[in-house]
Amino acid sequence: MEKIRHKYIDACIFNEAKKGNFESGDSYHTVLTEDYFICSVADGLGSGPVARESSQVIPQILREHHHESIDSLMNRFNGLMVQKRGAAVAIFKVDFKNKTLEYSCVGNIRFYLYRKANDEMIYPLPVMGYLSGRPQKLHTQLYTYMEDDLFLIHSDGVELRNPKALMRRSGVPEQLYYDILSTIQTGDDATFITGSLLK
Numbered sequence: 001m002e003k004i005r006h007k008y009i010d011a012c013i014f015n016e017a018k019k020g021n022f023e024s025g026d027s028y029h030t031v032l033t034e035d036y037f038i039c040s041v042a043d044g045l046g047s048g049p050v051a052r053e054s055s056q057v058i059p060q061i062l063r064e065h066h067h068e069s070i071d072s073l074m075n076r077f078n079g080l081m082v083q084k085r086g087a088a089v090a091i092f093k094v095d096f097k098n099k100t101l102e103y104s105c106v107g108n109i110r111f112y113l114y115r116k117a118n119d120e121m122i123y124p125l126p127v128m129g130y131l132s133g134r135p136q137k138l139h140t141q142l143y144t145y146m147e148d149d150l151f152l153i154h155s156d157g158v159e160l161r162n163p164k165a166l167m168r169r170s171g172v173p174e175q176l177y178y179d180i181l182s183t184i185q186t187g188d189d190a191t192f193i194t195g196s197l198l199k
Helices: 048-055 057-065 070-079 163-170 173-181
Strands: 002-005 009-016 026-032 036-044 087-095 100-106 110-115 120-122 141-144 149-154 190-197
Touching (some): 036 048, 036 057, 036 149, 048 087, 057 070, 057 087, 087 149, 100 110, 120 163, 149 163, 163 173
Antiparallel strands (some): 009 190, 100 141, 110 120, 110 149
């Protein structure tokens, strides 16, 4: 487990390769500043080194360009997918000052924001397909968040039957992490990140 601890955010990260593979085709990258938190998960098509080559576009771009808009980052990701296998990619940005969460996804990465205060689940619908270098329509969505909202983002190597019930029961990122971990099969690359927005 990798942990992120900050006055505004608390998160736990899991990333593991498909059974029998040395390299995961999933990649993730986070950026944390005093003003914002950015998190992106990518699932390269296929598995092993070829899939990883596509998903590793994400950390490469975020290290240099994290100050740019979500749409700009997604377009940069897409541009580097030319002549690669391609990847499903999701990215979100938490703005601590404005209490907003901006989210964009192309492909089968799942994201959930659970609002404990009113037992509400937000599940943004992704754009179908994957980033491949071809022109891509984006659907970036903006939400407000409240203190102690719980989030979960995961690749398709994680299968959850009832995410809302799971998040309600777990309540905090570390418990949610272990509850999901107990359900994981190793038949696919798997990545998930659990977190709480603290203030």
